[in-house]
Amino acid sequence: MDNWLKSPWVIRGLSLAMAILLFTAVRLDDNIAPPDDSKTFIPSGSEQIETMNNVPVNIEIDEENYVVSGVPENVNMNIEGPNSSVTPLVRQRSFEVFVDLQGLEPGTHTVEIQYSGIPSDINVEMEPKTAEVTIEERATESFPVEVDYINPSQLADGFEIGDASAEPQTVEVTSSQSEVDKVAVVKAYVDLKDVDKPIDSREVPVKVYDSQGNELSVRVEPETVEVSVDINSPNKEVPVETVTKGELPDGYSIKSMEVEPSDVKVYASEENLANIEQIETEEIDLSKITEATTMEVSLAPSTDMRLVEPEQVKVQIELERTETSTIENVPIDVHNLPEDATLNFIEPEEDEMNVTALGTEEELDGITASDFQLSVDAGSLAAGEHKLPVSISGPDGVAVEPEFEEITVQIE
Template sequence: MDNWFKSKWFVRIISLAFAILLYVFVSLTLYDNQSENDSRFSLNDSDDIETIENFPVDIQINEEKYVVSGVPEYVTVQLQGSPGVLVPAVRQQSFDVYVDLEELGAGEHTVEVKYANVPNNLGVYIEPKEIDVVIEERSSEEFSVNVDFINTDKLPDGFELGSSEVEPKTVTITSSNEIIDRIGIVKVFVDVAGLEESINSREVPVNVYDSQGNELNVNIEPQNVIVSAELLNPSKTVPVAVPTTGKLPEDYKLSSIKANVDEVEVFATSAVLEGIEKVSTEEINLSDITESQTIETKLTLPDGASVPKTEVVEVVIELERARTINDVGIDVENLDDGQDISFINPGEATMNVVVAGSEKSISELKAEDIQLVVDAEGLGVGEHQVPITIQGPEDVTVKAEMEKVTIEIT
């Protein structure tokens, strides 16, 4: 026996044997440990495999002290076993998948995704098996909530948003110190496209962004806030103007032109209303007008403005026509007995007059319908300038060629 130990070949053989035994022992030990929490089992002929996508992952950590990032919300779980055990397990999904971070402190860690409450005769494989996580100390801070109304350009014409309220006005955000320091703005988005009435207590989710506009994944309390906002349709009462173009035909005069309404209520946004001092009808072309009449026309309004109750207005046009009546006689009143009168300018006791009025009023007017009178009361012998008094129909304007005449009394 001693001679064996003195032989170097004997020692080598013994060492090799021990090495082989040690390798086999370690391999069996690793296999037993792996089989406790791994799904890579060899298939039996009677075994089935079922895969569950998007299985939720629980996190075991001191939530009052730490926050963790890097843990996937869902993993893929594969179960293997006999159908009698496998099918109920897949249907009920009463087992748990989790990462245990209870004993870990702040920092970067590689941890195993574990499972519990799986029937012993089922094999389990989880993908991913290991994950890299970052554990950081927890921090909380209050932030004001901003409201961003989007698609305001798609509100109905003339409508705008008035005052708004958000409740609560602040939210508490919890995350790591590093994430809290990165927060740039906390806001909610309210879509007002096609809004037809005020917003009354609409619940909207809160979003958190850094200064670059990147959304941050943080814990928000509460996650939703209540937003209310007024929908306004401002209005303003302004006068109505009637613009004209062109000229009336010869011998016609514009007596009056006006809309049948003096003012209208215009609806528009506040910005549009600021620039509106009046509204006008469409232009009336006077060159086409030869008689008094009423015309229907539309109002011309700025973009975004409306007058719902007055889409069409009536424009009343009153014309006067001028006409000359020749040789209207001049009467003399209050001439004393024994006096005689002669006209120096004009040379005769007649004068031409221009009458103006409606077509109907002047069309049949004659010289006999107009009376020109000079008053000689108190005038002595000699030459005098005296005014002419004109009398005629009330609805007609009469103008003599001269306001005064020159007479001589003898």
């Protein structure tokens, strides 16, 4: 036995046999096909079983005059037969699944789902096998197309929607009469996000909706329309009005306040634009100004303004020293004193007082008592002593401080 195993021919033969076995194992592994989730393959001798899912169902009907509902879009099929018939059928899909509705009257019918193009040696099972369908006479009506908008609030700044039109202005909607009766509105939607110029003949799909806003599955002819939309940008130039708060440090007054640019462009609707006469700045705090200065100041657009260009202006402020001047013996006028009453001044003792005027040297130059008006209202006063506030007016730009803010009088 040992001598037999030591024979070189025996060893060579065993090696050859092992090589053949290894080669055969590799070939068998390469020929195993990966699984297909859409099909189930069960070998049974020369027989083969396949499952085909989502096979489309065709409808045979007079489409010019009728519409149908209730037909499933797809069916699942189990087929069994010889390998030589099943394999090419599955690969080529050279068959048809359909419902034959030719000759049926309008109404509801239970019909068989049929097939053709499958060899007679193949057994077929389908799920579902039948369908309950409703046949209705086809109806066609014309409807006007409304232009509507997506993202209208996201138009480019300063722009607004103008007139819109669709071409053609009407479309034909075709379906069953019951579906056509549901039509409430036909729309063509235009996306306005970041739009900053007119839309000219943009092709837009047509959508059909019922009164609840549900989109209807109907045939529309044509399926698209060309939409044009005017995109307007109403604007005008208005002057800038500076707004201040606080007071300048003692001893100073504003010599000049210049705005650059003095006019800015304001965008608003046509209606609002007609009522806009000016635009104000944000408040300028005078208490922080101690010398001539130039500053960037933001504008404060009102809520009816969509856009302002530019958004900031330069304000140049020149200061000058404030002067004071005492104006003596300015008359006090008494208004509305009853004819049968007498008024006597207690404080001041006479019907006049001094005032202090504050302003620039230029503003105070040449002013006199006649440039100021002091008055009190004595109407509806009973006899007795009264304190009356003094009303004061004077030259523009000149601040006035009266000797008495209230005077004391006696009514008799």
